[in-house]
Amino acid sequence: MGKKKKVDEKKAEKKRVLLRVEGKRVTRHECGTCGELDRALMWCEMRKKQVTLEMDACKHYKESVQDAKVKAFNERKAAVEHRNKSESPEVKNEATPDVKKIFEEDKSAKLKTQVELKIERIREIEKQSEETMGLLRHATIEDISNPCYIEMDAYIDMVRMGVAYGAVIVGEGGIGKTWRVVKHLEGVDYAYTDSYTTPQALYIWLWKNRDKEVVVVDDCAGFLDNMKVLAMLKGGLWNVGENKTRIINYMTTKPMQDSEGNYVPQSFILGARMIILTNRLNTKNSHINAVLSRVNSCIVEIPYEELMSILEQVAQRDYADLTKKERIEVYEYLVDNTSESTESLNIRTLIKCFQQRVYSKLIKQPDRWKELAKLSILKKNPSLVLVEQLIKDPSFKNEKERINAFEVRSGRSKSTYFRMKEQLQAKVKRGQGA
Numbered sequence: 001m002g003k004k005k006k007v008d009e010k011k012a013e014k015k016r017v018l019l020r021v022e023g024k025r026v027t028r029h030e031c032g033t034c035g036e037l038d039r040a041l042m043w044c045e046m047r048k049k050q051v052t053l054e055m056d057a058c059k060h061y062k063e064s065v066q067d068a069k070v071k072a073f074n075e076r077k078a079a080v081e082h083r084n085k086s087e088s089p090e091v092k093n094e095a096t097p098d099v100k101k102i103f104e105e106d107k108s109a110k111l112k113t114q115v116e117l118k119i120e121r122i123r124e125i126e127k128q129s130e131e132t133m134g135l136l137r138h139a140t141i142e143d144i145s146n147p148c149y150i151e152m153d154a155y156i157d158m159v160r161m162g163v164a165y166g167a168v169i170v171g172e173g174g175i176g177k178t179w180r181v182v183k184h185l186e187g188v189d190y191a192y193t194d195s196y197t198t199p200q201a202l203y204i205w206l207w208k209n210r211d212k213e214v215v216v217v218d219d220c221a222g223f224l225d226n227m228k229v230l231a232m233l234k235g236g237l238w239n240v241g242e243n244k245t246r247i248i249n250y251m252t253t254k255p256m257q258d259s260e261g262n263y264v265p266q267s268f269i270l271g272a273r274m275i276i277l278t279n280r281l282n283t284k285n286s287h288i289n290a291v292l293s294r295v296n297s298c299i300v301e302i303p304y305e306e307l308m309s310i311l312e313q314v315a316q317r318d319y320a321d322l323t324k325k326e327r328i329e330v331y332e333y334l335v336d337n338t339s340e341s342t343e344s345l346n347i348r349t350l351i352k353c354f355q356q357r358v359y360s361k362l363i364k365q366p367d368r369w370k371e372l373a374k375l376s377i378l379k380k381n382p383s384l385v386l387v388e389q390l391i392k393d394p395s396f397k398n399e400k401e402r403i404n405a406f407e408v409r410s411g412r413s414k415s416t417y418f419r420m421k422e423q424l425q426a427k428v429k430r431g432q433g434a
Contacts, residue, residue, distance in 0.1 A: 144176065144180075144310055144313050144314065145313070146302075146306055146309060146310050146313075147306070148300060148301070148302045148303075148306050148310075149176075149180060149300070151298040151300075152169050152171075152177070152180065152298055152300050153180065153184065155167040155169070155296040155297075155298060156169075156180070156181055156184045156185075156275060157184060158296060159214060159273045159274070159275055160184055160185055160188055160213075160214065162273065164273070164295065164296055165236075165237050165238070165239070165246065165273050165274065165294070165295065166236075166237040166273060166274040166275065166276070166294065166295035166296075167274075167275050167276070167295055167296050167297065168276045168278070168281070168291070168292060168295055168296075168297035168298075169181075169275070169276070169277050169278070169297070169298060169300060170278055170279070170280065170281045170297065170298070170299045170300065171277075171279070171299060171300030171301070171302075172279060172300075172344075172346065173219070173279050173344075173346065173348070174344070174346030174347050174348035174349070175300055175302055175307075175346055175347065176310070176347055177218075177277045177300065178194075178218055178219075178277060181216055181218075181275055181277065185214060185216070188213050188214055189212050189213045189214075190212055190213055190214040190215065190216060190272075191205075191209035191212045191214075191215045191216070191272070192215075192216045192218065193205060193215075193216070193217055193218070193220070194217075194218040194219055194220065195220065196217075196220030196222065196223045199226055199228035199229050199232070199250070200250065200252070200256060202223075202229060202232070203232060203248065203250040203256075203264075204256065204258050204264050206232070206236065206248060206270065206272075207248075207264050207265070207268050208258065209272060210268055210269070210270050210271055210272055211271050211272065212271075212272040213272060213273065214272055214273050214274070214275060215272045215273075215274050215275075216274075216275045216276075216277070217274070217275070217276050217277070218277045219277055219278060219279055223276075223278070224276075224278060224281065224282070224288055224291075225282070227287065228250070230287040230288065230290075230291055231249075231287075232248050232249075232250065233274075233276075233291045233294075234287075234290060234291060234294065235247050235248045235249060235270075236248045236270045236274060237274060237291065237294040237295050238294045245269050246269065246270045247267055247268070247269055247270070248267065248268060248270050249266065249267040250266055250267070251266055252266065274295075281299075304338075304339065304340045304345075307345065307346070308334075308335060310347065311331055311334065311347065311349075311350045312331055314347055314350055314351075315327045315328055315330065315331035315350065316328075319354050320358070321358045321361065322354055322357060322358060326357060327354065330350065330353045330354060330357055330369075331350065333353070333370065333373070334349070334350065334353065337373075337374070339385075339388065340384075340388065340424055341381055341384035341385045341388050341424070342379070343379045343381055344379070349377055352373075352376075352377050353369065353373050353377065356368075356369035356372045356373060357369040359372075360372075381420075382410070383410055383412060383416060383420050384420045384423060384424065386406060386409060386410055386420075387406065387417060387420040387421050387424060388424055390402040390405055390406060391421070391424070402417075403417050
């Protein structure tokens with residue numbers, strides 16, 4: 001009964017007046033207070049509903065508009081609180097139509113803000129990356145002298161001075177390739193990367209750094225196994241035409257964009273020279289050979305005796321929390337407990353032993369580092385060790401006796417013996433050649 005009375009009062013407040021305007025039926029509401037028209041609705045045949053006409057409103061209507069703004073503000077505030085609690089479709093569907101509309105508008109505004117924030121974060125991360133690279137550029141690196149590095153150093157210098165467009169350096173990990181490149185590029189504007197995701201990502205990285213003096217690509221997994229990457233390298237490492245321009249192309253069906261949404265062209269002129277460092281190289285691949293034919297390349301092989309000489313020089317350098325005497329002791333331990341048969345012996349092996357020595361000092365167990373070194377670092381190939389022992393054993397009169405002993409002790413075949421022997425002889429030859 002109370003609801004019906006309230007409805008009757010609303011009806012009494014306004015009086016409906018039906019008029020004809022330009023042949024169309026119009027419903028107007030007359031203000032029950034002052035008698036002026038407060039709004040006008042015109043019937044639209046196409047929409048099958050009434051649409052609002054522009055007109056002057058009375059003061060009562062203006063007051064109602066103000067009230068509506070306050071109401072809209074409150075609804076918007078409620079919508080924001082509703083959204084903060086949950087943005088799931090179920091919760092959104094429970095909202096009123098007005099709240100839904102506000103919800104969608106705020107969501108669009110939020111998305112725009114997220115895009116802007118994303119770009120800001122990307123720029124901040126790129127700035128941090130540049131600062132990290134700055135640390136690499138300004139790092140104090142003491143040079144290590146060894147004849148094994150002569151060819152490598154010459155090719156790096158040729159790229160640095162602009163004599164050559166590129167160089168490919170191949171060698172096992174931990175022999176100092178990266179640090180020697182950084183040392184030789186002091187004072188040069190260069191870009192460095194040791195990560196690789198897709199050919200397109202590499203293309204965009206090269207495009208961004210096209211005006212650097214040198215770009216360095218270091219030990220990226222699968223980098224030289226991808227045909228698209230090899231195609232880019234062919235264009236980037238050899239000039240075309242009288243202008244000697246090096247052009248890199250990457251054709252895609254969709255326009256490429258960088259991390260900030262900037263469009264990247266499908267071809268550009270590479271002004272930077274390139275140094276590629278890798279642990280291995282498949283020279284049976286004709287496309288890799290085509291890349292190698294465009295640049296100077298070398299394989300850095302360090303025989304055992306020369307490696308020991310390099311490790312001795314490293315041990316002379318300062319290392320945090322270790323005295324010179326302690327560093328030399330670690331080096332001498334490696335000399336006494338390694339040989340040509342030791343697997344993955346390199347500069348990093350010495351650094352790991354330094355770390356273990358520091359740890360032993362902290363836990364006050366001075367000899368613990370030796371146990372850790374034997375367990376985790378100084379691993380040897382059992383077959384290689386056995387062949388090495390058999391060759392050095394004077395009790396065997398001939399090769400046949402050594403092969404028989406190898407088969408009995410290892411349970412492996414004659415071919416394995418010769419393969420291990422060949423590896424040992426190769427290391428000895430490299431040492432004699434050096």
